[in-house]
Amino acid sequence: RKEVEQDPGPFNVPEGATVAFNCTYSNSASQSFFWYRQDCRKEPKLLMSVYSSGNEDGRFTAQLNRASQYISLLIRDSKLSDSATYLCVVTHSSGANNLFFGTGTRLTVIP
Amino acid sequence: EPEVTQTPSHQVTQMGQEVILRCVPISNHLYFYWYRQILGQKVEFLVSFYNNEISEKSEIFDDQFSVERPDGSNFTLKIRSTKLEDSAMYFCASSGQGAPTGELFFGEGSRLTVL
Numbered sequence: 001r002k003e004v005e006q007d008p009g010p011f012n013v014p015e016g017a018t019v020a021f022n023c024t025y026s027n028s029a030s031q032s033f034f035w036y037r038q039d040c041r042k043e044p045k046l047l048m049s050v051y052s053s054g055n056e057d058g059r060f061t062a063q064l065n066r067a068s069q070y071i072s073l074l075i076r077d078s079k080l081s082d083s084a085t086y087l088c089v090v091t092h093s094s095g096a097n098n099l100f101f102g103t104g105t106r107l108t109v110i111p
Numbered sequence: 112e113p114e115v116t117q118t119p120s121h122q123v124t125q126m127g128q129e130v131i132l133r134c135v136p137i138s139n140h141l142y143f144y145w146y147r148q149i150l151g152q153k154v155e156f157l158v159s160f161y162n163n164e165i166s167e168k169s170e171i172f173d174d175q176f177s178v179e180r181p182d183g184s185n186f187t188l189k190i191r192s193t194k195l196e197d198s199a200m201y202f203c204a205s206s207g208q209g210a211p212t213g214e215l216f217f218g219e220g221s222r223l224t225v226l
Contacts, residue, residue: 042220
């Protein structure tokens with residue numbers, strides 16, 4: 001079973017739309033959760049950390065459900081510049097240094 | 112803005128050859144990492160390095176791989192005898208804190224093609 005599973009998409013949405021991505025993780029001992037963004041043939045960049053209480057950063061809202069081992073990312077008012085692959089990332093314990101990446105969900109925002 | 116730099120951006124090599132990929136992490140960071148991404152697949156952890164030694168490594172990081180911090184600025188990944196399946200984008204990353212709490216800053220990657 002994969003550590004982190006995501007719907008690969010692609011999601012093609014018009015500008016201004018709201019889009020949501022989901023992710024599930026298999027290890028119940030997972031400690032930290034993140035959404036990274038990766039543009040085509042570029043390096044991953046941290047978009048936001050995901051906290052148990054849920055958190056918001058501008059147009060982006062992240063939610064965590066530990067009981068269901070489920071993470072979500074909501075993007076409101078999509079911009080063309082939001083087109084990228086969104087990577088769900090977890091770590092297993094507070095002492096671990098390795099990130100487990102999902103395969104990513106590809107988003108294309110259409111004018 | 113400080114950044115992680117990697118060289119070369121692209122290397123083509125013959126199977127069985129040794130390859131060294133170089134990275135200059137952000138100067139005040141203490142934790143260094145190598146990840147790889149095979150085309151079309153997920154980013155995979157290879158190794159983490161702290162206090163001049165490997166702190167963790169994955170199953171991918173076998174005896175063919177080694178890392179070194181030869182001076183105060185460079186962090187290198189060596190593949191001793193490359194195989195076709197080593198073809199991938201190799202990302203170096205650094206963080207000021209360990210991965211669970213600190214943001215990882217990735218370099219732009221070194222694309223390795225093994226023929």
